[in-house]
Amino acid sequence: LAKTTQPISMDSYEGQEVNITCSHNNIATNDYITWYQQFPSQGPRFIIQGYKTKVTNEVASLFIPADRKSSTLSLPRVSLSDTAVYYCLHSGAGSYQLTFGKGTKLSVIP
Amino acid sequence: ETGVTQSPTHLIKTRGQQVTLRCSSQSGHNTVSWYQQALGQGPQFIFQYYREEENGRGNFPPRFSGLQFPNYSSELNVNALELDDSALYLCASSRGLTGSDTEAFFGQGTRLTVV
Numbered sequence A: 001l002a003k004t005t006q007p008i009s010m011d012s013y014e015g016q017e018v019n020i021t022c023s024h025n026n027i028a029t030n031d032y033i034t035w036y037q038q039f040p041s042q043g044p045r046f047i048i049q050g051y052k053t054k055v056t057n058e059v060a061s062l063f064i065p066a067d068r069k070s071s072t073l074s075l076p077r078v079s080l081s082d083t084a085v086y087y088c089l090h091s092g093a094g095s096y097q098l099t100f101g102k103g104t105k106l107s108v109i110p
Numbered sequence B: 001e002t003g004v005t006q007s008p009t010h011l012i013k014t015r016g017q018q019v020t021l022r023c024s025s026q027s028g029h030n031t032v033s034w035y036q037q038a039l040g041q042g043p044q045f046i047f048q049y050y051r052e053e054e055n056g057r058g059n060f061p062p063r064f065s066g067l068q069f070p071n072y073s074s075e076l077n078v079n080a081l082e083l084d085d086s087a088l089y090l091c092a093s094s095r096g097l098t099g100s101d102t103e104a105f106f107g108q109g110t111r112l113t114v115v
Helices: none
Strands: A009-013 A018-023 A032-038 A045-050 A053-056 A061-064 A070-075 A084-091 A104-109 B005-007 B010-013 B019-024 B031-037 B044-050 B053-057 B064-068 B074-078 B087-094 B110-114
Touching: A009 A018, A018 A084, A018 A104, A032 A061, A032 A070, A045 A053, A045 A061, A045 A070, A070 A084, B005 B087, B010 B019, B019 B087, B019 B110, B031 B074, B044 B064, B074 B087
Parallel strands: A009 A104, B010 B110
Antiparallel strands: A018 A070, A032 A045, A032 A084, A053 A061, A061 A070, A084 A104, B005 B019, B019 B074, B031 B044, B031 B087, B044 B053, B064 B074, B087 B110
């Protein structure tokens, strides 16, 4: 199974940039890296996905170094509503399941 | 809103009973996956259905079974309920097989409590 390692929790003040790093040493050549966000009692929500270098969308950026053994989710200027659990996953074509770890619980403080 | 709806939202069952959970996938999606999420843990993959056929299964016993219908909606059935089956059950739909570069859309889940 695709195993990832993330910090269990992080705290941040409102308005700050938050970077959550994930290790995925056994990533396969064809795997994509995906991040999901989950609020309490809701299903996970897709945030961003990438294969290499940098990807940016309207909510986050994803940085992937050349060796692809880690990735960093960057959330610019977080607000209280960004308090959630963030999951890092990697999977590729031919893999039919998403493998979630315990994720990183981000708490945004006023 | 993801367009994936699950019913019921909450359910209480007695140990040994059977339960059926339902999921309507997003329009245009032909793949449905089910996940079990215990408190404080990440979702764990149960199985996936693609065009009405089971396409993959996680480490769950046979008393967990499922169906996908021609309209791509799905059911999760659990027989002989155990206390440890208490969890949030999540349904995810996608256009194509999840695990590739395909976004999965999750429903809000069904909270099952076994007493």
